[in-house]
Amino acid sequence: MKKYALLCLFALATLQLYAPPNCEIYKTDKACYQSCQEAMMAIRYRQGSFQSQQHFDRSIELCPDFAYSYMEKAVPFLKRGAFIQWKKLIDKAVELDPKEYLGYRGWCRLQFLRDYEGAISDIERLKALVDYDIGFCQTGDYHLNIALALCYKELGQLDKARSLFEEYLQAEGAYVGLYDFYHLGVLEYETGNYQTAIEHLTRQIRENDYLGETYYFLALAHKALGNEQEYLSHLKTAKVYYETGKFRTDTYTETIDKIYLTDILEELERQARSH
Amino acid sequence: MKPLILLLLFVLAAGCNQGHQQDVGDIPFDQAMDGPEFKLCGHESSTKQYYVRGSSLLPAGYKGEKRALEKAVLEQYAFPVSASENGYVTIRFVVNCRGESGRFRVEQMDFNYQPVRFDPGLVQQLLEITRKLDGWIPVGRDGRTYDFYQYLTFKVRNGQIEKILP
Numbered sequence: 001m002k003k004y005a006l007l008c009l010f011a012l013a014t015l016q017l018y019a020p021p022n023c024e025i026y027k028t029d030k031a032c033y034q035s036c037q038e039a040m041m042a043i044r045y046r047q048g049s050f051q052s053q054q055h056f057d058r059s060i061e062l063c064p065d066f067a068y069s070y071m072e073k074a075v076p077f078l079k080r081g082a083f084i085q086w087k088k089l090i091d092k093a094v095e096l097d098p099k100e101y102l103g104y105r106g107w108c109r110l111q112f113l114r115d116y117e118g119a120i121s122d123i124e125r126l127k128a129l130v131d132y133d134i135g136f137c138q139t140g141d142y143h144l145n146i147a148l149a150l151c152y153k154e155l156g157q158l159d160k161a162r163s164l165f166e167e168y169l170q171a172e173g174a175y176v177g178l179y180d181f182y183h184l185g186v187l188e189y190e191t192g193n194y195q196t197a198i199e200h201l202t203r204q205i206r207e208n209d210y211l212g213e214t215y216y217f218l219a220l221a222h223k224a225l226g227n228e229q230e231y232l233s234h235l236k237t238a239k240v241y242y243e244t245g246k247f248r249t250d251t252y253t254e255t256i257d258k259i260y261l262t263d264i265l266e267e268l269e270r271q272a273r274s275h
Numbered sequence: 276m277k278p279l280i281l282l283l284l285f286v287l288a289a290g291c292n293q294g295h296q297q298d299v300g301d302i303p304f305d306q307a308m309d310g311p312e313f314k315l316c317g318h319e320s321s322t323k324q325y326y327v328r329g330s331s332l333l334p335a336g337y338k339g340e341k342r343a344l345e346k347a348v349l350e351q352y353a354f355p356v357s358a359s360e361n362g363y364v365t366i367r368f369v370v371n372c373r374g375e376s377g378r379f380r381v382e383q384m385d386f387n388y389q390p391v392r393f394d395p396g397l398v399q400q401l402l403e404i405t406r407k408l409d410g411w412i413p414v415g416r417d418g419r420t421y422d423f424y425q426y427l428t429f430k431v432r433n434g435q436i437e438k439i440l441p
Binding site: 046048049050051053076077079080081082083084087112113114115117118251252253254258260261262263 | 296297298299324326334339340341365367382388389390424426430438440441
C-alpha cells in the first residue's frame, strides 16, 4: 500500500507536467531570464489557452534556445490530437536539450501514437547519451527500460522484449513498477509459456492486487493448461474486480495490454457454452 | 468626458475580442464545412476536453467502452481502398451534451509526422464511419452533461487500420 501511495504521488507529480525551470540560473543572460519569466507566466494560465500559448511565444522570441518553452507549448497539441504541430515543437526542444527531452518524446510517441520504432529510437539515443539512470516515463507508470521492452513486445519481437524485462527486473535494486509483471506475464502467455505466465501474473498480484486484467490473463493461462477450476475462478474474479472499479485506467490514452469488461464477459460466455 | 467614454468603449471592445481568441484545438463553426443541424448545448468557450478531470467530473466515454467503438469502426471499414496507404488519419470533432457529434476536422500525416494526403476514398470512409458513431457519453457532473472535444486517430498500415487511438 505504501509503495502504491508513493508511486501515485510520483505519478501525480509528473502527470504530463514538467517541473518549471529555476529562472535564477539564467540571471546572467537578461533575455533568457526574461524568457524564463514569460514561461512562468504561461503556466499560470490554463494549459492550451490563448494566453498561455502567447506567453510561450514571447518566451521563445526572447530566448530561442529556451527548450522548456517549446516542450510546454507542444503539450496541448499532443493531448488534443494535433500531432504535426506537436512534433515540430517537441523536436525543437529535443534538438536544444536532448538529455532532458529524448526520453519524454519517446514515451509520448509510445503512449499517444503507438509509434514503437520512434519510441525505441529516442530511448536508445538517450541511453547512448547519458551515463546515469534514464529514469521513468512521464506518467510514472514505467521505467523507460520497461517502456522500451513494451515497444519490442508490441512489435512482436518477444525474445528481445523478454530479455529487456528480465535485464531490468533482475538488476540489483531495480524498482518494480505497478504493472511490470503484468506485462511480462502477458508476454509469456502470448509466447505460449503458460506456466511462466502464471508465475509472473501471480507475482503481479503480490506487487499490486488492483487489476481485473491480471486475473483475466491468469484465467486464460490456466485454461490453456487445462486447469478448468482455476480458469473459471480467476475469470469470475476478473469480472468482480472490473465491476468494482479495479482495472487500469489512463486519463489520455488506452494502456497497453488493456482488457475491457466485454472481453471478460465474452470469455465467460465461451466457458459456459463449452459445458 | 468624451475621452473617458471612448476609453471605456475601447476596453469593452478589447474584452469582447478576448472571447474570440482560440485555444489550442478549438473547432469554431465553419459555414463552409459544418451543417446547421449540429448545435452545442453550452457556450463555445465552455466546451471541455475529453480528458478533463476534476472533483465529481465524470470523463467522456463510449457506450460499451473502446471495444464497442472498435467493433463499430472495423465492421464498417471496407478494405482495400488502397493497400499502399501508411500513416495516421486524425479526425477531431465536438460532441455535445446529448452525445451528438459534429464539426469534423481531418489531419493526415505519414509515419514521420509529415503532412500527407491519403487516398480521398479512405479518408472519406473514416470520416463517414466517425460521423455515424452514436455511443458517445458526454462529460458529466451532478447529473448535468457538457459539450466536449474528442479526437480519433487511425493508425493505418498498408491500407488496414492497425490501431484506433487514443
